[in-house]
Amino acid sequence: MTVDSPPRPRRGARRVLVVSVVVALMAGVGAFFVLRAVPDYRTAFVVDTSSVKNGKQFLAVTDAVASAAQNSADGDSLSLRRFGGACGDGRNTAAVVGPGTGHAQRISTSAHALSPSGKPTLQSGLLAGIDDFSGYYPFRGSKRNRIIVVTSHGVDACTADQAAVRATVRSKAADSGVQVDVRFVGYRVPQRERRPLARLAEVTGAAEPHYTDTPAELTETLRQLTVPGSPEVKHIDVPSTPPTSPPPRPARLTLSAATLKPGGTCTATASGFKPGEPVAFTWTGPSGGSAGTFTAGRTGEAVARIHGVHKPGWYTVRVRGKHSARTASALLRVLKADNPRPRPSPKLVLNPTTVRAGEATTATASGFRPGEIVDIWMGPWGHSGSYAHEKANASGVAVGRLGEDWGEPGSIQGVRAVGTESGRQAHAELRYEKEKPTGPLTAQASPDPVAPGGTVTVTGSGFAPRRAVQYSSDLFPGNATSASGTGSIEFTATVPADATAGDYVLHLTQTASGSTLTVPVRVKSTAPAPTPTRTSTSRPSPGPAATPPVPARAPEGRDGADRHVTGR
Secondary structure (H helix, E strand, O other), rough: OOOHHHHHHHHHHHHHHHHHHHHHHHHHHHHHHHHHHOOOOOEEEEEEEEOOOHHHHHHHHHHHHHHHHHHOHHHHHHHEEEEEEEEOOHHHHEEEEEEEEEHHHHHHHHHHHHOOOOOOOHHHHHHHHHHHHOOOOOOOOOOEEEEEEEEEOOOOOOOOOOOHHHHHHHHHHHHHHOOOOEEEEEEOHHHHHHHHHHHHHHHOOOOOEEEOOHHHHHHHHHHHHHHHEEEEHOOOOOOOOOOOOOOOOEEEEEEHHHHHHEOOEEEEEEOOOOOOOOOEEHHHHHHOOEEEEEEOOOOOOEEEEOOOOOEEEEEEEEEEOOOOOOEEEEEEEOOOOOOOOOOOEEEEEEEEOOEEEEEEEEEEEEOOOOOEEEEEOOOOOOOOOOOEEEEEOOOOOOEEOOOOOOOOOOEEEEEEEEEEOOOOEEEEEEEEEOOOOOOOOOEEEEOOOOOOOOOOEEEEEEEOOOOOOEEOOOOOOOEEOOOOOOOOOEEEEOOOOOOOOOOEEEEEEEEOOOEEEEEEEOOOOOOOOOOOOOOOOOOOOOOOOOOOOOOEEEEOOOOOEEEEEOOO
């Protein structure tokens, strides 16, 4: 009797099962790590790095951003973007630190390395900041995504149509498909630019901008925005070390430089504190001060910048943990100020110093503060003059060109250079070449003489063509006329009705050619001519017949002889 054996499982089915189990395990492990990599909060700092009048104003912004980054939770994803530059240049906004956790120290260092320049390109920075959240990676925050715009300007300098800026930002925010919480923080924003910034915040769904005027206000505002007070995002203190754990390492403070020049800067690094613990940095000595309070990272380190110490001598820099009460200190020496060589007096040199009308000259201003903007101009300040804005180099020299398509032939223009920070000034003169006259200079006035209250017509020739000719006289008010293309002039003037009769002089001057001429003008009298007087003579009446004439005795001649006239 034959008994059939049970069928054996196929070897291929086993393999499929094993592979399926491995794939499922790998997928689960991958999903676990992906979920762990997704941050609860993602914050993007978008910082205005355009030019400002005062370098300390920009320093307050970088300090506040660095402090806000240090105070953020270790698990937050942080990034840093700047905006400011030339209009139309794709580099007027750029990502400085990409998004990721553990980037607080990188953002602090990178923020302090930024320098202000260019125009405020607010639209470019905001659009790029929104676009940074459009992809699936780097991961967005699972609870909140934030853009914090820190700016000293309220408008985009590359367009006069701020309504178009708002429309573009509104469209970008709608198309991104991401719920981003935008916050605007203004630091010393001019009053005239606050309303446009508020309207821009409105189209992004943001709250009213926070306006600050002091570094302390700015730092506190950013701290409140980056460390929300809601229970689910509060920082959690690390539990105290169990008794069986090794003792914590002692607090320590190191300085990047042990000696400084007055007003110098060094970095203070405090270690040995609890992760997430606020650490206060202070100093005492010839003067006291505080660098602020910074949050220790996951390694227990907190970093601050020591600056603004000017008095020479020895200082003690101290740190103290607000929770652990741990302290540490280090010595810092501030050297005496060097006796600087006297700064040379500001000087302005033009090359060339004499040009034709419409030609430009190169102005070199020296003796100014390195890095400051130097305004160089001639003529009235504004659109009716010619001017340049140039930044002084490390030697305090600024170079600019001005005078193109400007100037009057034969004139002398004063050129002025003024440092916007130091207030130092320098002056120079630019001469314009004279133009050649068209021929011998002649002019005459008619009628000659002219009656009081009448009109005199002045004609002339030989002037430089199409250039102004000024005239003046004590007979009538001065004015100017323009020579024709052939160099001739003609104008009329009214003689006052009460003008006194006499001879007057009319002065003609043309600056462009350096020509001068005087023209005589005579005013005739208006007094009536005297009426001639007529004398009547009587004729003798007829009488009796005349008697014969008696010979008359002529007067004695000059020779003493008697002369006689005899009638016939």
